[in-house]
Amino acid sequence: MDNEYDAIIIGAGVIGCPIAFELAKKGYRTLSVDKLSDAGMGSTAASCAIVRAHYSTVDGVAMAYEGFKYWLDWENYLENVKDEKGLARYMNTGSILIKSKGHDWRKVKNNYDVVGVPYEEWSVEKINEMVPVYDLHEFWPVRRPEDPRFYDEPTGMLEGAIFCPEGGYMSDPMLSAHNIMRAAEARGSRFVFNAEVVEIRSENRRVTGITLKDGTRFDAPVVVNVAGPHSYKINQMAEGVWEGCNIKTQALRHEVMHCPSPPGYDYYNEGYHTSDGDIGCYYRPEVGNMFLIGSEDPECDPQVWVDPDEFYAGEGGPGRDNQLTESQWKAQCYRVAKRVPTLQVPNQPRGVCDLYDCSDDWIPLYDKSDLGGFYMAIGSSGNQYKNAPVAGAMMAELIDACQKGLDHDKEPLQFKLKYTGRSIDVGFFSRKREINTESSFSVNG
Amino acid sequence: MKIHVCVKHVPDSAATITVMAGGRIDENITFLLNPYDENAVEEAVRIRERLPDTEIVALTVGGEDAACTLRSALAMGADRGILVAGDVFDSRRTARYLAAAIRRDGLPDLVLTGKLSIDAVGCQTMFRLGALLDMPVVNAATALTLEGRRVVAECEAAGGGRLVMETGLPCVAGAAKGLNAPRYPTFPDIVKARKKPVETIAAGELAIDAPAGGVEVLALEPAVQQRRGEVLEGSAREAVKALVQRLREVERVI
Numbered sequence: 186m187d188n189e190y191d192a193i194i195i196g197a198g199v200i201g202c203p204i205a206f207e208l209a210k211k212g213y214r215t216l217s218v219d220k221l222s223d224a225g226m227g228s229t230a231a232s233c234a235i236v237r238a239h240y241s242t243v244d245g246v247a248m249a250y251e252g253f254k255y256w257l258d259w260e261n262y263l264e265n266v267k268d269e270k271g272l273a274r275y276m277n278t279g280s281i282l283i284k285s286k287g288h289d290w291r292k293v294k295n296n297y298d299v300v301g302v303p304y305e306e307w308s309v310e311k312i313n314e315m316v317p318v319y320d321l322h323e324f325w326p327v328r329r330p331e332d333p334r335f336y337d338e339p340t341g342m343l344e345g346a347i348f349c350p351e352g353g354y355m356s357d358p359m360l361s362a363h364n365i366m367r368a369a370e371a372r373g374s375r376f377v378f379n380a381e382v383v384e385i386r387s388e389n390r391r392v393t394g395i396t397l398k399d400g401t402r403f404d405a406p407v408v409v410n411v412a413g414p415h416s417y418k419i420n421q422m423a424e425g426v427w428e429g430c431n432i433k434t435q436a437l438r439h440e441v442m443h444c445p446s447p448p449g450y451d452y453y454n455e456g457y458h459t460s461d462g463d464i465g466c467y468y469r470p471e472v473g474n475m476f477l478i479g480s481e482d483p484e485c486d487p488q489v490w491v492d493p494d495e496f497y498a499g500e501g502g503p504g505r506d507n508q509l510t511e512s513q514w515k516a517q518c519y520r521v522a523k524r525v526p527t528l529q530v531p532n533q534p535r536g537v538c539d540l541y542d543c544s545d546d547w548i549p550l551y552d553k554s555d556l557g558g559f560y561m562a563i564g565s566s567g568n569q570y571k572n573a574p575v576a577g578a579m580m581a582e583l584i585d586a587c588q589k590g591l592d593h594d595k596e597p598l599q600f601k602l603k604y605t606g607r608s609i610d611v612g613f614f615s616r617k618r619e620i621n622t623e624s625s626f627s628v629n630g
Numbered sequence: 631m632k633i634h635v636c637v638k639h640v641p642d643s644a645a646t647i648t649v650m651a652g653g654r655i656d657e658n659i660t661f662l663l664n665p666y667d668e669n670a671v672e673e674a675v676r677i678r679e680r681l682p683d684t685e686i687v688a689l690t691v692g693g694e695d696a697a698c699t700l701r702s703a704l705a706m707g708a709d710r711g712i713l714v715a716g717d718v719f720d721s722r723r724t725a726r727y728l729a730a731a732i733r734r735d736g737l738p739d740l741v742l743t744g745k746l747s748i749d750a751v752g753c754q755t756m757f758r759l760g761a762l763l764d765m766p767v768v769n770a771a772t773a774l775t776l777e778g779r780r781v782v783a784e785c786e787a788a789g790g791g792r793l794v795m796e797t798g799l800p801c802v803a804g805a806a807k808g809l810n811a812p813r814y815p816t817f818p819d820i821v822k823a824r825k826k827p828v829e830t831i832a833a834g835e836l837a838i839d840a841p842a843g844g845v846e847v848l849a850l851e852p853a854v855q856q857r858r859g860e861v862l863e864g865s866a867r868e869a870v871k872a873l874v875q876r877l878r879e880v881e882r883v884i
Contacts, residue, residue, distance in 0.1 A: 529814030
């Protein structure tokens with residue numbers, strides 16, 4: 186077995202795979218290792234895979250909008266590689282951002298104007314014309330069903346919404362990672378699965394390689410941490426890396442629910458992805474004419490930080506493991522059932538429970554580290570799926586530039602977005618940054 | 631018509647069950663309306679849709695948490711609820727509590743239950759209720775037809791067969807999955823259910839005759855999943871041939 190590579194990528198999720206792909210395109214011999222048995226099987230598989238442009242920062246909007254171009258041109262991005270599992274599909278539904286007290290939508294609108302994202306402003310009447318099942322009363326503030334005030338009759342109406350005709354989701358997030366893996370392999374990348382990293386080796390303040398649980402050693406002058414919810418554990422293995430990060434990451438438990446669409450309403454084909462800060466939820470169509478319901482982390486909801494190994498082993502104890510909880514099922518479904526009064530809410534919870542790799546300010550770290558040759562693309566905080574191909578290209582450029590002598594901490598890389606033509610200051614994602622107070626501190630990023 | 635629907639507060643079949651000492655499970659998991667009881671509630675609601683002068687009363691025996699399950703039945707359409715507050719021991723005692731609560735509330739024309747509860751899988755309570763209330767019992771019903779006081783029930787029978795039986799009101803009927811597709815509540819249903827009356831009766835108030843003897847759980851062991859996938863090797867033609875042969879000769883399902 187060949188044990189020497191130009192770069193080792195830890196994690197074969199939807200961000201790890203494009204980093205391998207883009208590095209391979211630059212001529213790097215890459216090895217990707219993942220503790221699971223195939224690409225995208227970790228938290229990528231549980232992603233809602235939503236593709237939308239609204240973020241609380243200009244760079245956030247620019248990066249997301251750039252990402253659209255990759256998803257829209259998926260086959261070409263993959264260099265027309267064949268995947269025996271088929272290709273994931275981008276489903277364009279359009280994206281509704283409800284104007285509410287739960288979102289700083291004016292800031293988003295300003296960001297759209299700066300970046301040039303096309304949008305329309307919809308009145309309440311227009312929303313009702315397009316989505317007749319929505320009740321457009323204002324339900325703010327977000328509460329939990331345990332609170333008797335949750336059931337108060339609403340009195341006011343919403344203001345309207347910002348509608349982006351471009352927006353939607355990828356049909357199968359796990360498959361999308363697998364597609365990128367196949368594209369990377371076609372460029373010579375190698376992937377090893379069921380491979381758990383137990384040691385990051387280094388000498389003279391430079392990384393030298395990794396050691397797997399079975400004792401296998403792989404050497405490379407570049408190691409990239411893309412370990413998702415395990416990112417902080419990987420950083421802690423690398424000499425001085427965790428300590429050198431001003432922004433840290435942790436694993437945050439999150440639940441996503443499935444509810445059947447109202448009878449007679451073809452949500453799957455006619456519905457829109459909707460970000461609804463007024464009720465602290467986002468929702469999109471799912472196969473089977475279902476509503477897929479995620480939480481936008483309202484303040485009244487508990488945040489449950491877990492050890493990812495205990496969580497995935499189901500050993501975290503009730504409410505801390507990978508089972509849905511009744512209280513959160515009711516919270517998310519009842520909130521959306523206020524907006525959609527004909528939504529059907531089964532007695533039995535159904536959905537997905539997984540982890541965010543959450544950073545202190547819910548903005549990712551795309552950066553080098555204090556250990557030479559060790560890089561990180563972590564802290565995706567539930568909001569980076571859509572950016573994965575862009576992040577892959579940006580990380581590859583960052584790694585290549587730093588390996589060639591760039592002092593990114595002093596002179597941050599300016600990454601040119603090839604489709605939208607804007608430049609992103611990659612220093613925005615620095616581990617050394619202070620907490621970004623412009624952030625929404627939620628999945629909205 | 632008056633219908634009593636007896637429901638049970640059971641662990642979610644999708645939950646991870648942790649067995650504790652003393653033959654109990656860790657109850658810090660999701661509990662919900664027993665799925666077969668959803669069919670029973672749905673059937674009652676459909677009867678009321680045909681016969682609007684029908685009252686549906688949901689009953690359960692259990693702790694305070696079981697009130698949530700009653701609310702689920704109310705959200706599906708039951709008019710009011712009765713919670714017999716006490717521990718659930720075995721079906722003998724449960725049936726006595728339920729029968730006593732039903733008598734106290736006024737005898738109904740029809741008692742509906744699920745065909746079994748997914749936790750204990752005892753399939754006894756409906757028969758014990760029938761005996762205590764002196765009513766005939768049809769169980770595992772996939773169709774119920776009411777014509778006046780006459781009831782025709784199609785029931786699941788051994789080996790996938792179908793048993794068609796006739797009886798009369800009042801009777802006890804246990805619902806199978808095939809009886810109907812239970813409706814899912816909407817938010818307005820859930821809000822209405824919050825306002826519907828639920829009477830709580832302390833189990834002690836019902837002064838049932840304690841059954842002589844009972845069933846005690848000595849051990850409870852979690853199911854061990856032993857399903858394993860198998861890959862049939864060879865070309866598609868060979869694999870299909872091997873699969874068909876397997877289904878015919880080993881599994882004997884085709």
